[in-house]
Amino acid sequence: MLHILLFILKIIGIILAVIMGILVLMICVLLFVPVRYEIKAGCGRNLDSLKMRIRITWLLHLIRADVVYKRKGFCWRVRAAWLKRENKGRGKEQETPPHDKMYRETQKAEIEKERKTDIENEIKEDKKIEETGEEYDEVSKECEESREELKIPVKKQQKETEGVEEIPEEESEASKVSEVSEEPEDHAEKRSGFYEKIQKIFQKIKGIFKSFCDRIKALLEKKEKLTIFIQDEVHTAAFHKVKKEAFRLLRRLNPKKLEVRLVYGFEDPCLTGQVLAGISVLYPFMGDHVDITPDFEERILKGKCYIAGKLYAWHFAEVCWNLIWCGNVRKTYRHIKNFQI
Numbered sequence: 001m002l003h004i005l006l007f008i009l010k011i012i013g014i015i016l017a018v019i020m021g022i023l024v025l026m027i028c029v030l031l032f033v034p035v036r037y038e039i040k041a042g043c044g045r046n047l048d049s050l051k052m053r054i055r056i057t058w059l060l061h062l063i064r065a066d067v068v069y070k071r072k073g074f075c076w077r078v079r080a081a082w083l084k085r086e087n088k089g090r091g092k093e094q095e096t097p098p099h100d101k102m103y104r105e106t107q108k109a110e111i112e113k114e115r116k117t118d119i120e121n122e123i124k125e126d127k128k129i130e131e132t133g134e135e136y137d138e139v140s141k142e143c144e145e146s147r148e149e150l151k152i153p154v155k156k157q158q159k160e161t162e163g164v165e166e167i168p169e170e171e172s173e174a175s176k177v178s179e180v181s182e183e184p185e186d187h188a189e190k191r192s193g194f195y196e197k198i199q200k201i202f203q204k205i206k207g208i209f210k211s212f213c214d215r216i217k218a219l220l221e222k223k224e225k226l227t228i229f230i231q232d233e234v235h236t237a238a239f240h241k242v243k244k245e246a247f248r249l250l251r252r253l254n255p256k257k258l259e260v261r262l263v264y265g266f267e268d269p270c271l272t273g274q275v276l277a278g279i280s281v282l283y284p285f286m287g288d289h290v291d292i293t294p295d296f297e298e299r300i301l302k303g304k305c306y307i308a309g310k311l312y313a314w315h316f317a318e319v320c321w322n323l324i325w326c327g328n329v330r331k332t333y334r335h336i337k338n339f340q341i
Contacts, residue, residue: 031317033059034310041305048072050301229339238332245319255309258289262303265295272296 041052052069067076077086229235266272272294279292323329 029059031314032312034312036310037308039305039307043301043303045300045302047301229335234328235332235335238326238328241326241329242323245322249315249319252315253309253311255307257306257308258286259306260286260290260292260303262292262305263295263300264292264303265298265300267299269296 035056035058038055039052041050043050050069052067054065054067056065057063062081064079065076066078067074075087077084079085264272264275266275273296276292276294283290
């Protein structure tokens with residue numbers, strides 16, 4: 001009986017060992033088998049002639065992805081073992097099948113028939129109008145109506161002129177006195193309204209100025225909190241640790257093959273200089289295999305580019321491991337999570 005139990009335990013141990021071995025093998029494959037990438041690009045003198053190809057492979061081409069840009073269109077293809085998925089791209093002109101051509105021809109014929117019928121109906125209507133003379137009658141009616149409308153205001157004006165009587169001089173003088181007496185009241189009302197408007201404008205300006213000052217005070221308080229948070233010893237140590245690991249990762253991710261020959265230029269020479277200043281920051285990481293020449297006289301884009309390299313997952317895993325086991329980084333992460341401005 002004991003012999004049978006030991007045999008069962010032995011089988012269970014072998015199965016567990018095999019499962020653990022498979023897991024370790026998978027982890028080693030994921031960490032130490034590199035992802036290879038290759039980028040090729042070329043351009044004549046304009047963006048229309050730009051051609052680019054990106055290839056990514058992993059595990060002896062068992063998994064592969066290709067992306068091609070050509071004639072202002074993308075096409076891609078992904079293959080994992082025997083499974084494939086691809087897109088032929090919009091840039092390429094595809095031949096239409098014969099049944100589609102027949103359908104289009106029938107549509108064109110129907111549209112032409114409808115146009116012919118519409119033209120024939122319009123011609124018939126024009127002939128009827130010429131025979132009956134309906135259009136002439138409508139125009140004459142409109143002219144008569146417009147003449148009557150013009151006559152009405154003339155008659156009204158004549159009646160109004162006839163109804164006006166001569167005003168005596170005494171009444172006219174009295175009306176002038178009343179108008180003079182009313183004028184200062186109107187001026188006083190206008191002045192009071194003007195002063196009220198000015199007061200409202202000043203109040204609005206005061207409110208805007210106060211809100212602006214309150215915002216500045218809030219920003220200064222936030223700035224003080226941020227400076228205290230950044231200048232903390234724990235946080236500065238964590239920042240230096242993250243910076244060190246990031247530069248180490250960038251050095252490891254440098255491509256093994258890099259060849260760039262590029263001539264570029266924009267219509268605005270100032271923009272060309274700004275782009276050159278931005279690219280110059282990356283020169284220490286590029287090395288001597290990069291040749292970029294700006295052209296300040298004409299708009300041009302010409303050159304070739306070839307980049308190839310490897311990416312290992314254990315590089316990223318090492319960086320994450322070092323950051324996780326750093327106490328300063330963990331503390332700063334907790335502080336950032338609970339930080340409120």
